[in-house]
Amino acid sequence: MRLRTVICAVFAATVAMAAPISAQERGGSLKVALFPEPPTVVAGLSGLGSASIVSSKIYEALVTYDTDLNPLPWLATSWETSEDGLVWTFNLAEDAKWHDGTPFTAADVVTSYQVFSVENDRLKLISAKIDGVEAVTEHQVRFILKESIPSFIYMMNYGNLPIIPAHLYAAGNFRENPANATPIGTGAFKVADWEKGSYIHLVRFEDYRDGSRPYLDDLYFVTIPDAQGVAVAFEEGSVDVASASNLEGFDVARLSAMDGVERTNHGWEMLAPHGFMWVNTQKAPLDRVELRQALNYALDKDFIRDVVFNGLATPPRGAFDSRTKFFDAGVNAYAFDPEKARDLVAASGYDGAVLKLSTAPVGSAWARLAEYEVQAWKEVGINVELDNNDVGGYLKKLAERSYDLGNIYLYQYGDPSVGVTRNFYSFNDVPGSPWNNVGRYVNPELDALLTQADAVNDPAERAALYAKAQQIIADDAVQVWTAELQFPTLYRSRVRNLVTTALGLSDSFANVWVEQ
Template structure:
């Protein structure tokens, strides 16, 4: 008997639910106002000001809020701020907050919470935001509903910092004066202002959120209870969705080869929307510090050797688009006016010869996120060997993958990163010299350094005129694509499966499920 069949038989026969939740709860429809979703993997915690990994953002993005939301075209929308204005010199931003907002414990939300969140809490806890906060000269609260940010210099993507995963608001009255934010007892029972309140977390089973009945928007949320289920393997997650026990499976939670079959089930839909702000981008880290990757001709040879079209079809079943360079096409200022590397084994072999490659075997570190990623790594290995590059696969678990990249202990490694809507927020970090530091698998891991690239990214961040920013980023894209610091693979398209016979309007922003459940409608 197949594992999927066994899973379905066991659940039905025993009268039990997945992840410890009774089937009568899982089966509730509109009357109960319940949505059952999968979270994969189980988040390490829900304090969004401290943890920013994807599972935490998906769950906690419905508990916490930012001052601004973003639509699918990356335009800012009101969040905890109802309006904002920029001074003519681009150095002052004034936010007017929504009226009557309360924390989940009933305390009022005010500008004092914003100042505390940004200037005290997040400066200490939010590694990705911390660098960008360096642009802020001061944050003040003239009154309870007004916050003023003064900048040291202009910063083009400033409004992109305010979505919930990048700058979540945390309650001053709970955390003020605490000696240790990272281990504060309130982290285990998060208090936000969002449309859902934390209710229960049964480790290894499910996280239960319930509607915030005092939420500021009338009729939001429509859903009474929201369960995020922890299901240990991809086949069981697919079976849970197929059998109707869960309503929503986020992108990447089932193997890509299962998506097409599941999307054809009655009353089921699939969408790739909701990742516009994140713009997931995959590539091969190439360790520029060591031979043969210190030679640009070798790195160009790698690009010509890769059959990225075949990878998109075989590994991702069409849910990927060949990348043209460092910017995902969903990111502002993406340019297609760059060198294009269609597969050409003759060019690859010629460049390998010119580079002086000695035939030494090179280590390839796959991304340990499931079978589809292993298939991708195997195609990469075959492509490179066809061009004459000897490759040894070095498989690890997630912890081992993180450790090797943190310590730069690799030759080539598969990865994907989020780009956060703007080159200054999510792209520059992977190529500028100041981000060469051990301890992160998502900064300048390849060790590439070019003063001209550093200067262009710096100029692009400080410029506020969109036309001038576009010209700057076009130049830096041309330069990077010619120098190939990494081997770009694909613009990832993570398909979300959902039971459209029950739920509609699930994706309603540029960050998808991370703040979408509140405005979803139950049929």
Template structure:
């Protein structure tokens, strides 16, 4: 494998920037008019949509975070900050949340943003379209506009993390005057996103670039400071590295750059490395099992796979030390993490014994069973991830057939439960009730809805524990409930949790204030400046 990585480095050295980049980068997209502040950003893979209401994949969040907003954003320690809400109050009993909205916000089509939009978004749109928001706002007894710029949420019972439910991808504000009374999935406006953010869509040349321009009517006084953001669609890993190395792009994030190349690029004088800004995401690289189908419906089979995967090897060889071995479904960065759970040490003998106990004996060729692995399409890191899974499971007699996919087909197959096992790294949003419970609650098994309980896992004790953790505002009660849930889940192993990933952000330091909150590069960029 080291030779494979070396050959890619040799490719980067041997290939001129023009030769690699020419197929993907239209000359016009790279032009920066004199005196204009333009940031060039890598976006890989290309988003399937630019309407955050339809999909919340990482690349959709990266681009749409500049066009859409929610009521709040969050500091690195999850303290809420103003966004479309300038202030708020929470009643002593934790049941009433009152938000006072900014009074000069407008949608990109010039219509005023009002409390009516908030009520429509949270009471109607998100309840139909958004798996996480459906859980969050199901706690509301009433959502009402007190006047044009005041909204009151009254809960049926306390919901501990409710104040954290207003990050933009969790509750993006949607224009009521465009969507109310329509079929949300087929509304023509889906192709021309209209938000309240500091940037608005100027041009989308599919397969090439997405260009956003400054919103002159933005509600933040004197903001934004940049004139344009250009997101470049670069399918090839070598092209992305060369673009960053040559200064053609100013920003990469997440898995844009091959993990083996991060430290080399970070050492260049015109680039800096940042790992803050992913606290709200706290991704855990994992394998999800479709527990509906044999042999994945047998806990012993899933546990055998957990024992056969070397977490440290995945950390070192796939993520190049940018992370640490995972212990379970909740990241150590997320509130109410429980470290004292069942440990799946790397032990091939234990794995084989579990398979033997199931009656899955090796055949004459040494193969016990063949499984299909739906490969995650977000870059070559996940291709190598799948290959390492294939190699490691072969050692216990499991043949792995890797199924390639593109972003659209993966999302569709995942949401429709058309997989045996697949990899994933969804965001946790700072609290188990917001980003973790959705994958395990039996009430959140919704066919056709990706990033819900697609494994089909059901356990009444886990349902009860998540409910107890969510319905309390007492930290001790919440910790006890979530600790119980984590211990049961790790024992049942509906997933194999492998690495808590530290995403890298590589950026040109001429741009300031890129990472200012716990959602990092998915922020609005309203405060980003270009020095000089």
């Protein structure tokens, strides 16, 4: 079998963008504002973005991605694919160790796949297409596919397949494993202490790779539960890094203008956070497409962009984010049309029954969004009341499908077959998870279209299939789309190499350094 080799060798040259190697300094601490506080920092246990921001310093994946979504080495140093695309061979770092000193090997990748092909809702979707994963040598692992998976390299992202230690985990014992009490990764940092409600403290892993990195002595992820508190902490210098996801839009502009502060919009190319509302499509009266369409037409997406998110958003056109491959700009965008919404409410037979909008305390912008939605729907004759929950209670309602409407944003992971289509497959409505087809949408025609689009190799054919699927999803108003979110990162000018990949704050920080 002849192999086509994909070598991604010059990692340092790709990521060390802020200064030449000789200028990098060792030492110093970095303090990052964080909210909400994650329930765990074990990779793969929580779907919260805040959990990924911390755990990606402790654990690693096979690959990461540049801002053009090209794959780069992480625990894999290079990879090869067969001509038919059915065999992927990854060559692994030979000098990586787990934080307890155990050498990293191909067995860890095999075990991680066995665990997350069951535990991760996105990886589950392709596991049936994978015939096997085997350790070829101690530092080479092979994935054997039953059929073509055009997005396979994107399936290897940190959110799908973080690498966990085989000597502590095995398939079937992940969530209840005692090892979860003491996170052990191969990452550049390891857990030192965690003061609940205050901070998570990570320190340099001295045996990381060749010993030259990481440059920082330690990291503090500081829990600050409100946007005003984050703004004050950043302004006073109590934290060095803050994401706009934890700030008011007007504070983003104000703080960005401060001396000694930098701002970047990079770091979200892979994740593409897409704001929408889960709609329980199997629950009356939301099982009526006319009412779901009315919910969409009643919202002014420009108002949501300008007032709710202070300009840090783009009005969406449907289920695909414009930053995601195969986005179709011609899809139904549900332009603001209150009169049409009223007509559709009447056509739906809606009798004025109260609908509950489930929310979670994840920031003032989301509180404003919910309040605006309730008022906008009232004006077109839809009676909605707020159902406030803590984060855990909100996710529980989604998981149990015991909700009517629920605001959320999810990551799209570059390719629709990784982060988008999972939300619409009929068979992916699996109660117990808040991250799959929570809307309980069932459409065999769409299932067939998505199955074909997710598997075909020709990009033009994929584009045509996904365009048709996007229109079906929009016409059926499966969700209520609110905003393509933009989360600039603010940081002190002395912080270098902070955001250098498409994963932004959810990358390793191995190359981050602070000018002393």
